Amino acid sequence: MSANNSFPTPFSPTPHPLERRIIFANLTKPDYKPDLITYLAHGGYNELRKALTLKPSEIVAAVKASNLRGRGGAAFPTGVKWGFINPNDGKSHYLVVNGDESEPGTFKDRYILHRDPHQLLEGIAISAYALDVHLAYIYIRCEFPHAARIVSNAIAEARAAGFLGPNILGSSFSLDVFVHQGAGAYICGEETSLLESLEGKRPYPRIKPPYFPAVYGLYMQPTVVNNVETICHIKHILRLGPEEYAKMGTPGDGGTRTLCVSGDVQKPGAYELPAGSVTLRQLLYDICGGPRPGRTFKAVIPGGSSAKVLRIGEKIITKSKNSDGSLSEKQTDILDVIMDASNLAAAGTMIGSGGVIVLDDSRNMLWALNNLNLFYAHESCGQCTPCREGSLWMAKITSRMLSGKGVPSDPRTLLSVANNIAGRTICAFGEACSWPTQSFVEKFPEDFEAAASNPITTLTAA
Amino acid sequence: MAQISNHTETTSQNPNNSQTPSRQADNIPASLLQQINETIARYPVSKRSASLPILHLWQNHFGYIDDSAIEWIAHLLDLQPINIYELVTFYPWFRQSPPAKNIIRVCRTLSCALAGSYEIFDKFCHAIGIDPHLAAHHDGLINSPCGNFSIQFVECLASCGTAPVCLINDDLYEKLTPNDIPKILEKLKTNSEQTPNTP
Incomplete structure (x- = not known):
């Protein structure tokens, strides 16, 4: 129990042999403090000094060469996103750091914000220098009240020491950074919604095109929105060199990636692993210690609750190129799928935010889906009709099925509602709320048919 | 803008009448005003951006946001009251009625539910x-x-690795078991008896 200000963490003091802690290198140390003195004693702000001697375009090129992908959920190549900003267009540019961490199953940014805020600030300073940004905001969800204070204190410390503010480290580069707290809405994690929220409005996502943040972002100026973990990687790209950094991961997914494992495993926690270095089997059995005693795994949600669920035992058909250029098909057990962006996409789901939720054979998938449906019904912003009405409709159906009042058409209705939301909304919330229903119903028909075949006992009485 | 503000002020409850509840906007301490002004300075491009942070400051001070607050903040930021009101009604964190001394938010979403x-x-x-x-x-x-506790079943608090969790006031409680609850409540009761009822 009791946490208060001590923040117990799900980290073991010694990393698992498969782990490679870069972002988590310092914050997992029990005596590490979030203050400037501690950060400087661990080599802090050296990369910022180095960055200020480089040309901004050299830093953007390094980020491109690093193959870093966004760690917030969409896995968009960070260097490409940065490349959309033209430093010579004469406009104001903004950097907004997304610390709204609220995708169920994801809990990595929490530890960075609470325990190593200067790592984030150094990343922000380097990124801002590269993107010709002089004003940056860190959007932190209000459910992290201590984090907002810790990061604000860190900003004041960094400013007093000349790492932020006017003429950073004696250069001509100036940067102001401020914390902006959210107010309890999941939708604010969507980047254009976050910008609306930062502008003091209801966080209704903007339609793309034309409102890509890089074109019409904060205050309609070119803006980069990056996840907290993504920004932390920037200094390590400079420290290790982009080639060395990229080599840790796979060609399409460079560096390390944090996987947050929760649910029915022996050792839940946040694990920083070289991207694409482990299979689902290694993650669940070697790193997380396997299922609880007497249980077997039933299902895995691999990338935050919005990612399509995987059924243990299912086979994935992957195509690979032979040495002579011909294609061959291969059946892979789901447990042997590599946990990176491209392999999970091939398996019909996504790495998303890296939030892995594990369910064992004691769980009913209708119950689990209903839990998620209630989440999405609560969090839909209400801007688009299919999502506003559909998310609630799906939650009503699964709740009714759970209460024993299922009808045989329920699984079909669920799929039909989900299919009519996905692709018909302004933002990706439409997909996020449909994918669980689509995948749960399709992959675990037995759990849904059992509830759907229950007779209606109360309707006749009414 | 100023006209609308004056109009709403004259139609709202008379602060001299002891029977009507006091308006929050008539009781803004200097310290809160200073914090609000500092907040606005953080948004040099558009002061409308300060609306969420000001609502947070306001709610932290008064415990909730009343109608006078909505008008006052709107006036301060050169907005219409609806521009503030729509934030208070959209964002789940803001409330328009007073909470109890301690606020308990238990995480409801999947990983915590599994735990x-x-x-x-x-x-x-x-x-x-x-x-x-x-x-x-x-x-x-x-x-x-008893007036000591407000409770809410909330969505994911982003601490799934230490589930089940709850947020009590500003503090996160992790890896909860049913046996922890009487101890937590007892501690909170003692704490709130030691502090006055003003937030």
């Missing part, structure tokens, strides 16, 4: 005298009869 958060929520509710079924389906905080 027993429904049981934790029920146990909290029973211990503070609230019907858990009612509370689970209530939108927003629900206050206990």
Whole structure:
């Protein structure tokens, strides 16, 4: 129990042999403090000094060469996103750091914000220098009240020491950074919604095109929105060199990636692993210690609750190129799928935010889906009709099925509602709320048919 | 803008009448005003951006946001009251009625539910005298009869690795078991008896 200000963490003091802690290198140390003195004693702000001697375009090129992908959920190549900003267009540019961490199953940014805020600030300073940004905001969800204070204190410390503010480290580069707290809405994690929220409005996502943040972002100026973990990687790209950094991961997914494992495993926690270095089997059995005693795994949600669920035992058909250029098909057990962006996409789901939720054979998938449906019904912003009405409709159906009042058409209705939301909304919330229903119903028909075949006992009485 | 503000001020309750509740906007301490001004300075491009942070400051000070607050903040930021009102009604964190001394937010979403958060929520509710079924389906905080506790079943608090968790006031409580709950409540009761009722 009791946490208060001590923040117990799900980290073991010694990393698992498969782990490679870069972002988590310092914050997992029990005596590490979030203050400037501690950060400087661990080599802090050296990369910022180095960055200020480089040309901004050299830093953007390094980020491109690093193959870093966004760690917030969409896995968009960070260097490409940065490349959309033209430093010579004469406009104001903004950097907004997304610390709204609220995708169920994801809990990595929490530890960075609470325990190593200067790592984030150094990343922000380097990124801002590269993107010709002089004003940056860190959007932190209000459910992290201590984090907002810790990061604000860190900003004041960094400013007093000349790492932020006017003429950073004696250069001509100036940067102001401020914390902006959210107010309890999941939708604010969507980047254009976050910008609306930062502008003091209801966080209704903007339609793309034309409102890509890089074109019409904060205050309609070119803006980069990056996840907290993504920004932390920037200094390590400079420290290790982009080639060395990229080599840790796979060609399409460079560096390390944090996987947050929760649910029915022996050792839940946040694990920083070289991207694409482990299979689902290694993650669940070697790193997380396997299922609880007497249980077997039933299902895995691999990338935050919005990612399509995987059924243990299912086979994935992957195509690979032979040495002579011909294609061959291969059946892979789901447990042997590599946990990176491209392999999970091939398996019909996504790495998303890296939030892995594990369910064992004691769980009913209708119950689990209903839990998620209630989440999405609560969090839909209400801007688009299919999502506003559909998310609630799906939650009503699964709740009714759970209460024993299922009808045989329920699984079909669920799929039909989900299919009519996905692709018909302004933002990706439409997909996020449909994918669980689509995948749960399709992959675990037995759990849904059992509830759907229950007779209606109360309707006749009414 | 100024005209609308004056109009709303004259039609709202007369602060000299002792029978009407006092308007928050008539009781803004200097320290809060200073914080609000500092907040506006953080948004040099558009002061409308300060609306969420000001609502946070306001709610932290007064405990909730009343109609006078909505008008006052709108006037301060050169906005219409609706521009502030729509934020208060959209964002789940803001409330328009007073909470109890301690606010308990139990995480409801999947990882915590797998780890027993429904049981934790029920146990909290029973211990503070609230019907858990009612509370689970209530939108927003629900206050206990004793006035010490407000409770809400909330969505993911982003600490799934230490589930089940709850956020009490500003503090996160992790890896909860039903046995922890009487101890937590006892500690909170003692703390709130030592501090005055003003937030």
